[in-house]
Amino acid sequence: MLLESILLGLVAVWGVLDYQFGTLYTFRPITTGPIVGLILGDFEMGITVGASLELIFMGAISVGAYIPPDVVVGGILGTAFAITTGAGVETAITLAMPIALIALSISNFIAALTPAFLKIADDAATKGDSKKITKVHWLMGAFGVIEKFLLVSLSFYFGVDAVQAVIGSIPEVAINGMAIAAGMLPTLGFAMLMRMILNKKLVPFYFLGYTLTAFLGMPVLGVAIIGVIIVIEKFGFLDGSKKFATADGVQEEDMDDDDF
Structure with a gap:
């Protein structure tokens, strides 16, 4: 279980680094799903769940100031829990969107704190200290990598029951809103694609x-x-x-x- 948790955390790390390589979109569930299936010993189910979650998250893209749910964490954990519980696609769809929204909230909280380190970079720029600017740059990037790794690896290690307990503490009205949003996202995704090419x-x-x-x-x-x-x-x-x-x-x- 520990080794699998670490490997899944590394998949999430790659999801963060994907942007650094020109946004290859390998962080999408249709790509991470099969990798998760391979790690957990059910490659076929990983493909099936990954493709299903891709439809759910198809509309989860950043447009303007809109920040979408965390596709990386939601896709990986949704697929992992679906495989380990043996419940299949239904479990993945039920868990993926709430997990993605919670992960987004955590990311927003961290993003509100990390700009404090930018003052160090500003001071370094005033003094012409390029090495300190580089260190701050790497530090800011490390926050995202460590965050995704810990969210995925710890959530999988403690199991689906612990995650469901966290989700269960969320008010029912919020969960219902998430469910409605999850049902609308595939339609929204296709509509956005059609608007661009049709x-x-x-x-x-x-x-x-x-x-x-x-x-x-x-x-x-x-x-x-x-x-x-x-x-x-x-x-x-x-x-x-x-x-x-x-x-x-x-x-x-x-x-x-x-x-x-």
Whole structure:
């Protein structure tokens, strides 16, 4: 149990460091879920739970001043407790969002205290002490790493009962609000994605996908395969030329055999 707790804590640490490598989005549940499953000996369940939690947290992205729930802690612990209790996806969905919100509250509390160290950096900058500025920079980053590691490793070590006891101490009205928010997040996530990419030229394909799933019962994988075929044909990947989207429409560009 101790070794597993440490390994899960290290997964959370990577979730923090992901931003330092250009925001690879490997901190999302669809990536951390399989890793958690591998650590706990149930890789298949890790994939299943991770994919389900990704839908829940799809709308949990930072937009403007909005700070989303802690996807890293919620995704890892939700998947871990679902596997260890054997209750499956339902447990993950029930626990992940409250855990993520509690983790966010802890992060906000720590973030309110850590700016005190910035005074040290300001004084160092006034004196031209670049080494002290670097130390403060590393110190500020270490707070996030240590916080995520301890939250995940200690929560898993003490078990789901302890976490549920903490959640149980939260007023019921707050829990109900979390449940409502969790139910709305997948819809919000898809709506935000559609708002960014949907236009009149893509609307027919949107309704094509809806028709295939709603009326013909085709699984998502089948729709994805059809989508890939449409992209290959529409953008001319097989006819020696490639097309690219522009503001005025689709333009075509010659493509050498060596590039193909």
